[in-house]
Amino acid sequence: MDSEKKSRKGGLIAALLGVAALGLTAVVTLGVTTFSAQVGGSGTFQTGTLLLSKTNASGTCLSSGNSAGSITTNINAACPGSDLGAGTTNVPQVNQTSTVTLTNQGSINSASGLTLTTGACSAVAAPYGASVLNPLSSGSDTAGFCGKVDITIYNTTAGKCLYPAAVGACPAPSTANNLVTLASASPFTLAASLASGASVGLTITTQLDASATNADQGLAANATMTYTLGQ
Amino acid sequence: MKLMRSGLTQGQPWVSPVLGPLILLGVVALLSGSLIGWGAGFSGQISGVGTFGSGTQLLSDTIGGTNCLSSSNSAAGITTNQATCATYPLSTTVGSASTTTLGNQGSVAPTSASVATGGTCGVQQFADTSAAGTNTGLPLGGVTYGATGPSPYTGTAASVAFDGSTGWGETLSGLTMPTDYTLMAWIKPSVLDGVVLGATSTQSNGAASSADRMVWTDAAGRLDFGNDVTTLQATAGSALAAGTWYLVVATKSTTNGMALYINGALDSTSTSTGAKATLNYTGYWHLGWGGAVGSAFANLPTTDFFGGDIADEAVFPTALSAAAVTSLASQTTQSGFSTQVLANAPTSYWPLQDTGTSLYSGAIANVVANSAGTSYRDASNNPGTNTGTGKGALGVDASGPIGDAATTFNGTTGWVRTARGPPTAFYASPGPQTFSIAGWFKTTTSGSVIGFTTLRSNASPHMWDRHMWLDAAGHVVFGVYPNRIFEVNSSATTAKNYADGNWHFAVATAAPVSATVGTVLLYVDGVLVAGSVGNETITGSEPAQVYGGWWHLGWSNAHSSWTDQPTSGYWSGSLGQIAVFPSVLTAADVSSLYGASSASAYLSAVTGGVATSNAFWPLDEEAQPGSPPCTYIAMTLQVGSVCVYPIATGACPAVPPSNWLSMSSSIPIALPALKFTTATSGSVPAAAVGLHVSVPWVITDGANGLSSQLTHNSGYVLL
Numbered sequence: 012m013d014s015e016k017k018s019r020k021g022g023l024i025a026a027l028l029g030v031a032a033l034g035l036t037a038v039v040t041l042g043v044t045t046f047s048a049q050v051g052g053s054g055t056f057q058t059g060t061l062l063l064s065k066t067n068a069s070g071t072c073l074s075s076g077n078s079a080g081s082i083t084t085n086i087n088a089a090c091p092g093s094d095l096g097a098g099t100t101n102v103p104q105v106n107q108t109s110t111v112t113l114t115n116q117g118s119i120n121s122a123s124g125l126t127l128t129t130g131a132c133s134a135v136a137a138p139y140g141a142s143v144l145n146p147l148s149s150g151s152d153t154a155g156f157c158g159k160v161d162i163t164i165y166n167t168t169a170g171k172c173l174y175p176a177a178v179g180a181c182p183a184p185s186t187a188n189n190l191v192t193l194a195s196a197s198p199f200t201l202a203a204s205l206a207s208g209a210s211v212g213l214t215i216t217t218q219l220d221a222s223a224t225n226a227d228q229g230l231a232a233n234a235t236m237t238y239t240l241g242q
Numbered sequence: 243m244k245l246m247r248s249g250l251t252q253g254q255p256w257v258s259p260v261l262g263p264l265i266l267l268g269v270v271a272l273l274s275g276s277l278i279g280w281g282a283g284f285s286g287q288i289s290g291v292g293t294f295g296s297g298t299q300l301l302s303d304t305i306g307g308t309n310c311l312s313s314s315n316s317a318a319g320i321t322t323n324q325a326t327c328a329t330y331p332l333s334t335t336v337g338s339a340s341t342t343t344l345g346n347q348g349s350v351a352p353t354s355a356s357v358a359t360g361g362t363c364g365v366q367q368f369a370d371t372s373a374a375g376t377n378t379g380l381p382l383g384g385v386t387y388g389a390t391g392p393s394p395y396t397g398t399a400a401s402v403a404f405d406g407s408t409g410w411g412e413t414l415s416g417l418t419m420p421t422d423y424t425l426m427a428w429i430k431p432s433v434l435d436g437v438v439l440g441a442t443s444t445q446s447n448g449a450a451s452s453a454d455r456m457v458w459t460d461a462a463g464r465l466d467f468g469n470d471v472t473t474l475q476a477t478a479g480s481a482l483a484a485g486t487w488y489l490v491v492a493t494k495s496t497t498n499g500m501a502l503y504i505n506g507a508l509d510s511t512s513t514s515t516g517a518k519a520t521l522n523y524t525g526y527w528h529l530g531w532g533g534a535v536g537s538a539f540a541n542l543p544t545t546d547f548f549g550g551d552i553a554d555e556a557v558f559p560t561a562l563s564a565a566a567v568t569s570l571a572s573q574t575t576q577s578g579f580s581t582q583v584l585a586n587a588p589t590s591y592w593p594l595q596d597t598g599t600s601l602y603s604g605a606i607a608n609v610v611a612n613s614a615g616t617s618y619r620d621a622s623n624n625p626g627t628n629t630g631t632g633k634g635a636l637g638v639d640a641s642g643p644i645g646d647a648a649t650t651f652n653g654t655t656g657w658v659r660t661a662r663g664p665p666t667a668f669y670a671s672p673g674p675q676t677f678s679i680a681g682w683f684k685t686t687t688s689g690s691v692i693g694f695t696t697l698r699s700n701a702s703p704h705m706w707d708r709h710m711w712l713d714a715a716g717h718v719v720f721g722v723y724p725n726r727i728f729e730v731n732s733s734a735t736t737a738k739n740y741a742d743g744n745w746h747f748a749v750a751t752a753a754p755v756s757a758t759v760g761t762v763l764l765y766v767d768g769v770l771v772a773g774s775v776g777n778e779t780i781t782g783s784e785p786a787q788v789y790g791g792w793w794h795l796g797w798s799n800a801h802s803s804w805t806d807q808p809t810s811g812y813w814s815g816s817l818g819q820i821a822v823f824p825s826v827l828t829a830a831d832v833s834s835l836y837g838a839s840s841a842s843a844y845l846s847a848v849t850g851g852v853a854t855s856n857a858f859w860p861l862d863e864e865a866q867p868g869s870p871p872c873t874y875i876a877m878t879l880q881v882g883s884v885c886v887y888p889i890a891t892g893a894c895p896a897v898p899p900s901n902w903l904s905m906s907s908s909i910p911i912a913l914p915a916l917k918f919t920t921a922t923s924g925s926v927p928a929a930a931v932g933l934h935v936s937v938p939w940v941i942t943d944g945a946n947g948l949s950s951q952l953t954h955n956s957g958y959v960l961l
Contacts, residue, residue: 063286074286086287093293100297100349103947117286129292136317139298139349148300148313148347150320160294190294217294223947225313225323228348229298236292242283 059119061085063240066112067092073116074240094236095162095217099137103227106161106184106218113201113238114210121205123241127164127173127213128198130235132157132190137231149229156230157190159220164193166201167212173199184218190234205240298348301943301950305329305342312347312950323950330957331939332918336875339920344913344941348950355913355943357879357886358906363872363937364601366958368402368411368529368592371580372556377415377590378602379529382447382932383408383960387598389551391576392428392487399553399576402594404530406433406549408932410447411529413590414606420589421520422495424558425457425467426570429550430487434463436548438490439555440532443525445607446929447546452523453533457492458548460541465509467492467502468539472516474500475541480509484550489571495561496520506571508564529555529592556583556591598956601936603869608929612873617899617923618649618658618795619888622821622858623849629899630658630795630859633700639816642862643682643745646818646841647906649796649861653689653814657797658859663698664790673791675760678751678823679710679720680835680848685815686743688714688808692820693798696791700811705789706799710750711808716741718771719806720750720764722786730764730772731806740766745816747836752785753826760785768836770829795820795859818862821848821855845889860889871930871961872903872937876923879907882914897921903937903959911943920959934958 062085063074069092075082096109115121134156136149150156161184164173172181174196175188182188201211219227300323301312310327313320333340346352366387368379381387384405391399404410419441427438440456456468463483465476474492482488482504491503499517502509530548554576562570566586573579576595583591618630634655642648651657673694683691691710695703707723716739718732730750732738740746749765751773762785763773796813819841827835834852838844841860848855876898879887885894886907898921909916938955 059284061284061286063288065288072288074288085285086289088289090288090290092290094290095292095294099293099295101295102297102299102350102945105946113288117284119284123283137295138317139300139347141349142298142300142347144302144309144311144345145298145300145313145315145347147315147317148298148311148320149317150296150298151318153318156296215292219294219296219947221947223296225299225948225950226321227296228300228320228323228948229296231293231295233291233293235289237287237289240286242285 060117061119061121061240061242062116063238064114064116065090065238066114067094068097068109094215095234096215099231101219103219103223104221106216109215109217111213111215112210113213115205115207115240118207119242120207121240121242124203125201125205125211125238125240126198127201128237128239129194130237131194132160132232132234134230134232136229138229150226152224152226153230156227157232159223159227160190160232161185161218161220162188162190162193163216164199165214165216167214168202168210173201173213181216184216186220186222189220190232194234201238297350297948299323299350299352299943299945299948299950300346300348301941301952302345302347303327303342303941303952304345305331305340310952312952323948324953325951326953326955328956330954331916332877332920332957332959334958334960336920336922336959336961340918342916342918344916346913346943350945350948352911352913352943353945354908355911356906356908357916357939357941359904360938360940360953360955362601362603362868363903363935364603364869365871366596366598366934366936367600367602368594368596369600370590371593372584372588372591374589377413377417377527379411379413379592380602380606381409381411381934383410385409385411385530385934387596387956392430392489392553394487395574395576395579397575400595401428401430401551401553402596403551404548406436406545406547408547410531410547411592412445412447413527413529415590416445416524416526417589419455419521419523419525420559422559422561423455424560424562425455425492426490426558427457427555428487428489428553431459431482431484431548431550433549434459434482434484435461435543435545437532437534437543437546438530438548438552440528440534441525442528442533443523445526447528447531450525450533452521452525453537454521456532456534457490458532458534458543460543462541464541465490465502465504466539466541467500468534468537469494469500470516470519470521471538472500472512472514472519473540474502474510474512474517476502476504476509480504491562491567491570493561498561501561503564503567506568527557527590553594554579554583555594556588558586558588562586598934598936598958601869606870606929609870609927611870612924616863618859618861618863619899620857621845621860621889622855623891624854624856628660628662628793628857630660633657633659639684642816642818643747644819644838644840644844646860647862648682648684648816648818649863650816651796651813653687653810653812655812657700657812658795658861659698659700660793660795660857663792673708673786673789674824675752675754675785676824676826678749678825678827678853679708679820680747680749680823680827681820682745682747682818683815684743684745685712685741685813687741687814688712688716689810689813689815690796690798690800690808691748691813691817693794693800694791695794695799696789698792700794700797702802703791703799705787705791707787709798709800709804710748711798711800712741713806714809715739717806718748718764718766720762721800721804722752722762724760724785724787727804728762729804729806730762732764732766732771734772736771749827749832749835751826754785765829765832768833793822793857795861819844819860821858823853823855825853827853841889845891849891863888871933871935874923874926874930874961875903875920875935875959877903877918877920879905880917880919881909894919903935913943922961926961930961933961935961
């Protein structure tokens with residue numbers, strides 16, 4: 012019996028609500044006859060870009076592809092050219108220089124700056140294949156070769172030697188600073204911050220050390236060089 | 243409630259072992275993100291491989307179609323970049339030319355290149371490795387090192403090939419021939435007709451009054467052993483076959499007679515009286531040759547020359563026992579055999595494992611140094627015929643002026659005689675009146691640099707002047723004789739003692755101003771030191787005496803009758819780059835000559851660049867080698883179109899003018915072909931004919947700290 016009482020009470024409430032709804036409808040309908048103003052539009056939220064470019068003797072490359080929607084990881088590991096110079100016929104005590112320019116190509120300033128991280132050096136045979144009689148010959152000192160590639164890195168923007176760390180110009184390349192010790196000293200801060208459109212220039216000087224012997228002929232030292240621009 | 247862990251004091255927060263590393267990683271990631279822009283923010287990254295490549299500097303040469311490379315052609319194979327080549331740049335046939343083609347096989351162009359003899363010239367040899375070790379053998383004629391060793395040997399072994407017609411080995415020690423003895427050798431005959439080993443009373447392979455103690459193969463292919471006048475022939479069953487290795491041993495004792503062993507087995511014996519007899523004489527052993535033909539022995543070969551390969555040849559002073567022979571034959575390696583041979587105390591033992599790289603430069607009977615003496619070229623090319631000839635004791639100063647070598651003079655006998663005198667033009671009567679003399683000198687004492695006399699020799703002349711010398715105080719003096727003694731002396735302006743052991747450059751000029759007036763000037767080290775400075779303008783005659791004569795280098799007659807005369811007519815020290823000009827060099831000319839910093843620059847200067855000389859003796863020829871046979875070979879080296887040995891402005895002379903095999907010269911880094919030409923110099927003595935004259939040759943090039951080198955040390959020129 013309780014259930015029946017409850018059902019009747021529910022029907023009454025529904026009826027009252029229906030009446031009320033009708034009344035409101037009547038009021039609104041009456042308003043159509045008055046003036047009105049309306050503004051339409053859409054809300055936009057836009058992100059900035061943080062893109063890094065590198066220019067060396069082989070050209071310029073970007074951290075991401077230069078096309079709509081191409082930015083994904085924003086990492087480019089396939090930039091052409093060697094930042095250590097293009098020479099493949101280096102001889103002892105003759106240095107070569109390479110210029111590298113890094114630019115914030117994005118719309119936002121980088122507050123966390125630009126860094127360089129150098130990987131471990133490895134040496135491989137790089138014979139002079141053009142020789143008819145000696146197409147395969149290369150030196151036997153693959154183990155010691157990286158330690159005989161002297162290097163200095165000068166930050167032309169900051170006006171100081173990045174490696175070895177020094178105020179002002181870099182010292183002449185020497186045995187003390189080579190591709191092995193460079194990796195140990197990595198990473199390097201190239202700029203504490205980098206405004207949109209700003210650049211950092213590097214002059215990298217390399218030479219085969221005076222201690223190199225005939226066993227260091229025809230070898231190639233390879234070291235990964237990673238430039239990272241943070242937000 | 244707090245979670246508590248043992249080891250923690252109350253109040254310290256506890257961190258889960260799992261959460262700890264994760265938190266740490268998070269912190270690192272956070273720090274990394276703030277440093278390199280990772281984490282929640284944007285970042286851009288570019289990476290690549292920096293590459294630094296070294297060049298290669300590799301040298302090759304090609305001789306007779308055979309290449310030699312400075313390093314092995316393999317990845318990671320370059321170490322010293324120096325190779326020893328099997329080829330030789332000089333033709334074996336004297337009088338022939340041979341071309342060496344050089345190639346830079348690397349990626350780096352060389353910055354310097356040179357070719358030089360890499361040691362003392364000598365003759366190839368067969369080492370005597372016995373305890374005495376003095377009875378060296380010398381290969382003559384058709385003898386070739388490095389043939390394959392005896393087949394029973396395991397491991398590496400070699401032998402020497404004899405051509406059967408010209409090749410043999412001479413030994414150096416004359417010995418009293420033993421009464422008891424053993425002859426031994428490994429042989430592989432190519433022809434069963436020739437002497438393996440034999441003694442005669444002469445060192446050569448000519449006629450001898452005595453000849454025995456020999457082993458040969460006869461036309462029947464059988465081995466024969468001759469002692470005194472007795473022949474022991476091996477059995478027919480032991481006939482040899484061509485192309486097969488045999489160990490042959492022949493023993494003779496005064497008690498047991500003669501015996502022949504083949505491959506360790508006793509084959510035949512003779513106990514006859516003749517077999518026990520001894521022919522007494524002092525003689526020499528001959529390898530691959532013996533005086534059999536025409537002798538009294540039986541079963542004679544048709545030739546005394548052995549054709550085929552021989553190894554481990556030895557002579558023992560006793561008749562080895564059968565057991566000893568068996569022991570020798572049982573050896574399976576050359577080193578084991580050698581040990582066994584030495585255990586039996588041989589008189590002489592020639593293993594014949596030589597490669598030709600070890601040279602003998604000592605005395606050889608009947609072979610003395612070429613009496614023609616060292617030839618000092620006239621490099622003036624104007625006409626370049628006033629060649630000098632060395633007299634007395636001369637040597638080489640490797641540290642000559644302007645980077646060149648020079649000639650040393652001993653101060654008592656050494657001087658250089660020149661070839662051209664009267665009636666040759668210029669040197670003919672009268673001697674030059676307008677002329678200049680230039681040259682570099684180094685000494686620590688007084689002596690004569692150059693002098694002109696009426697005699698070609700250095701005997702006392704009838705007339706003499708145009709002399710340059712250092713006086714007792716070390717002053718440079720130049721004298722002419724215009725019917726009176728006239729000298730200019732550096733002491734006019736400086737007290738400097740030029741006999742200071744350093745190189746100095748002196749120039750004297752003489753010029754007639756009129757029929758009765760002349761001017762004589764003297765410069766030292768580019769500075770005018772005497773002459774017009776001291777108002778020594780001469781009068782009364784021509785500047786120099788009028789007569790025909792010859793120039794003498796390292797000698798003058800100034801020690802006779804001149805004031806400020808030298809203490810000796812000879813020169814004690816070094817001289818180089820002496821030139822005579824038919825013109826008066828100006829002060830600017832003298833300065834230019836003094837400034838010439840290399841031999842090639844000086845040559846250019848004195849052959850028209852500054853002035854044109856009509857005699858120029860660089861005196862940079864190398865000394866005669868210690869080995870007399872080497873003095874009988876002259877050579878030239880032309881690099882591309884230019885002769886670098888002797889140095890000339892164009893092609894080398896058709897006939898090599900020098901009589902030695904020793905030189906050093908830079909060559910253009912373009913590495914053109916090297917043309918070596920040899921010729922005999924003088925009359926080659928019979929005892930030297932057939933010797934294998936050799937000297938190592940080293941060719942190098944380099945670029946900065948890299949270098950490459952090729953050494954050729956196993957060839958020879960057949961004298």
